[in-house]
Each structure stands twice: as structure tokens, then as C-alpha cells.
Amino acid sequence: MNAIELYTTPVGPAQEFGPVHQEGLSSAESIYQDWTPTNGSLVPHKDAPGTDIFYNQRGFFIIRSDLGCYLWTEDPKSGAGIKIQRLHPACQGGDHYLSDSENPPNIYIIKGDTYRVVKDLSTDAEAEVRELAPGCQGGDHYTHCGSWFYIIFQREGGLTYVCDLSTPTRGGHTPLQPDCSKGLFYFTIGKLPTLIKLDEKWGAQCYQYKEFFSNHPRSFSIHPDVLAFFPGGLALTQGASTGGWECIKTLHNDSDSSVTWSDKVTCKVGYTKQQMSSIEHNWSISAEMSIGAGELTKLITQFQFSLKAEYGGRSVRTEQEDWNEAREQEESIQVTLEPKKNLYIWQYQLGIGQKPVLFCRDVQFTKENNPPDRIPLPPVP
Incomplete structure (x- = not known):
């Protein structure tokens, strides 16, 4: 993600950091939307x-x-x-x-x-x-x-x-x-x-x-x-798919003038393979297979996310997301906050049951403490 400029209406001289305070929210507080698991079923x-x-x-x-x-x-x-x-x-x-x-x-x-x-x-x-x-x-x-x-x-x-x-x-x-x-x-x-x-x-x-x-x-x-x-079996053994926006940082401008905030935002991106590895512990993978157990579990997880809600899925395609092992990444962001305004930075996550499994690359911004109203993943036709 490149540096991003938001709320750029100038009101007085820009300042850096001083009047702006920032917060990170715990996961218990910060997931706002669509995180309740649906019921699941085997796909007939x-x-x-x-x-x-x-x-x-x-x-x-x-x-x-x-x-x-x-x-x-x-x-x-x-x-x-x-x-x-x-x-x-x-x-x-x-x-x-x-x-x-x-x-x-x-x-x-x-x-x-x-x-x-x-x-x-x-x-x-x-x-x-x-x-x-x-x-x-x-x-x-x-x-x-x-x-x-x-x-x-x-x-x-x-x-x-x-x-x-x-x-x-x-x-x-x-x-x-x-x-x-x-x-x-x-x-x-x-x-x-x-x-x-x-x-x-x-x-x-x-x-x-x-x-x-x-x-x-x-x-x-x-x-x-x-x-x-x-x-659809993952919905019955691990829990149905979940999805929602997590607020990873909030910015507050308490001053009477516009303030430019320029810094790096740290967020986790990728697939928490360890969360899903338990399903393969008792599987013996044939040497003739071109993929190993971890790769097979990833494909099964992708398939689960693609299913309809009635089968414990989210009806989204995730193949183009980053499915490498989840790790912390820093992204440079520059924004200009108007006086007495806030900025909320959100990241979309998918999970199986209540366990976050995939941290998506998409980051969104809102002026209010409400998550974005769209899912940043292509729907399954």
C-alpha cells in the first residue's frame, strides 16, 4: 500500500503528530461486523x-x-x-x-x-x-x-x-x-x-x-x-466461516487546526496455517501427491470460504489473497485530519469458527466508528 492522503482540506498550518493521538484496539473490542458464525452443513x-x-x-x-x-x-x-x-x-x-x-x-x-x-x-x-x-x-x-x-x-x-x-x-x-x-x-x-x-x-x-x-x-x-x-465438513468439525472488519488503529485530532499524520501502520497479513493444522494430524499423504498436508488444508479452507452460508461458508473467493504464513507488515500512511475529527483504519479478516485464519491485504478508512459496508473479496458467482 502506498502512502495515502485523506481529508486534505487545509485549515491553518499542518502539524505533525503533536495534537494527534492514536490508539490500537484489542480484538475483543475491534471486530464490529458480520463476525457471528453461520450454521453449517455438509454440502450434499x-x-x-x-x-x-x-x-x-x-x-x-x-x-x-x-x-x-x-x-x-x-x-x-x-x-x-x-x-x-x-x-x-x-x-x-x-x-x-x-x-x-x-x-x-x-x-x-x-x-x-x-x-x-x-x-x-x-x-x-x-x-x-x-x-x-x-x-x-x-x-x-x-x-x-x-x-x-x-x-x-x-x-x-x-x-x-x-x-x-x-x-x-x-x-x-x-x-x-x-x-x-x-x-x-x-x-x-x-x-x-x-x-x-x-x-x-x-x-x-x-x-x-x-x-x-x-x-x-x-x-x-x-x-x-x-x-x-x-x-463443508470444516463447519461441523471446526466451526462455520466467520468474517469481519477489525479496527487496527484510530487517530484523533483534538486540536482546532488541521494536522498531518505520517507514520507506519503495522498489521498482520497472510494465513495462520497453525490454526488449521490440527485437521491433518492423522492424515497420511501419499508420496504421489504433488502437494503436502499444509497445502491440502489450505485448499480445503479456501473451498470452505467459497461455500454458501447454509454450508458454513461466506460465498467469497480468496485464492488471490496472500496465503503465505501470516506475518507483521508495515505500511506507510499519510493523512490530514480536520479539527476535532477522527480516523479509523480497518482490516478485513476471515476465520473458521472463532479463530482468525486469513488476514486480508485490504485496508479501509472511515471517519466514523463504523466498519466499511462492503466485503473486499470477489463473490462466488
Whole structure:
């Protein structure tokens, strides 16, 4: 930031410093606007392109095409043995991901009116592309249970089951129980159909059914280390995104003449990586990944800020901000204060929960003790 001249109407000779006193405010006093966290939720499959989950005999998988990787764990409840693996470019951007019970299992990636069958998401091993039968297209969720592929049409409240996605010569259609039509994600553990919903009291819960989405499911929680990798998961494990202006300095001209104030303002700029590092402590990052754990956490944090408020985000883009480790910076400022006037200097911050995470570069000035009325970050379209 270059030296800035404000309130330059001359009234008498300019003076330096004498009649001007300055104050720095504590963070408890100085954050004025929009700092209350919103409620958060996992982003449902329909609003998270290229994201899905499935379970097979190898374990539990969360696919994040937007991050170019997937999470694997032995068990979503315990979070045992979490690994972050590279997602092969040919396996990215699927509309739906599911797996069967073969040994070794096949993984199905549905994209439009075709689907890709692979043995490994990191290597695209034994890839084969097939046509998706017309009756199998347009589903909201796909999973495999026993000998059947299940296609959930959430909006219609029903599901179709077929033995082959490319030639559905056998199968049928059945309605969904109303309670089973509100899942965020659907998958199968063993031969138990499972869906994820957000419970107002208990957070994200997996509901497991003995028969395909019948009554009386058993439920269990998802381990926080696993939950944090879901789109919107940070809102449930760390707290929803927060944002607001902090007054980093105030200037007061108590004299009867204009006063020029010229000095340096110190403010913190950048990303407090240490605040977010806890989410990756139990993650093992594959050597094939081009980024390390800290960089992955940064991308997940950026994604969280970009989400809508209903998913614990702020609907802002932050990629162009300074994401280097936060440090103190000095900026030269020169202003001319009119008699008996004040100047307030503000900086915008973003946080996760109540922890400041990103100190933005933008600094604004106001004459009154009210924060600027705009957010200095581009909105998500």
C-alpha cells in the first residue's frame, strides 16, 4: 500500500503528530461486523460436482475431484488408517462414484451417458468405458448392494434396481420411505444400505438399514478426521466461516487546526496455517501427491470460504489473497485530519469458527466508528 492522503482540506498550518493521538484496539473490542458464525452443513452430493463416497471390501472412500485426490479409511466411524491418495486425471470429474462387491472390487465412475470401470482410482488400472442404459441415466445417487445396482431418484421419492448398468434386462422400481429420501449421500457397507443425514442434535450421522431403506435404521457418527474431508465438513468439525472488519488503529485530532499524520501502520497479513493444522494430524499423504498436508488444508479452507452460508461458508473467493504464513507488515500512511475529527483504519479478516485464519491485504478508512459496508473479496458467482 502506498502512502495515502485523506481529508486534505487545509485549515491553518499542518502539524505533525503533536495534537494527534492514536490508539490500537484489542480484538475483543475491534471486530464490529458480520463476525457471528453461520450454521453449517455438509454440502450434499447434488451441490458438490465431482464429489461422492462409496465403501467396498478395501474400505471407505471420499472422492474430491476439486482437490484432485480422495480419502481412504478402514472405517468412517473410527477414522483408522486415513490416507490421502492422488486421483488419476481420467478418474476426476465424475457425476457419481460407486463400487461393487467383486474381489478385487470394480469402481464405477458415471459421467453423463457413459461410465468408466476401473480397479484403482490412483492408476486408472484396467479402465473400460461403457454406455449407460437410458433407464439408468439421470439418477440423483447410485450405489451397489448384493447383486444389484440401485439408482435413487430423490426428487421422485423412488429407486430403480438393475443387475447391469449397460443392459438392464432385469430389475424393478420401488418407492422410498419419506425419511429415506433426504440423504446427503448414499452408499452401501457390506450388504447394508447406508445414507448420511445431518441431525440437528448430533450432527452428521450415518443411517444403516437391514433392508433397502426400510424402517428402524441403526446410526453412527463419522469420525472428525474423516468428516473434515467432506465438502463443508470444516463447519461441523471446526466451526462455520466467520468474517469481519477489525479496527487496527484510530487517530484523533483534538486540536482546532488541521494536522498531518505520517507514520507506519503495522498489521498482520497472510494465513495462520497453525490454526488449521490440527485437521491433518492423522492424515497420511501419499508420496504421489504433488502437494503436502499444509497445502491440502489450505485448499480445503479456501473451498470452505467459497461455500454458501447454509454450508458454513461466506460465498467469497480468496485464492488471490496472500496465503503465505501470516506475518507483521508495515505500511506507510499519510493523512490530514480536520479539527476535532477522527480516523479509523480497518482490516478485513476471515476465520473458521472463532479463530482468525486469513488476514486480508485490504485496508479501509472511515471517519466514523463504523466498519466499511462492503466485503473486499470477489463473490462466488
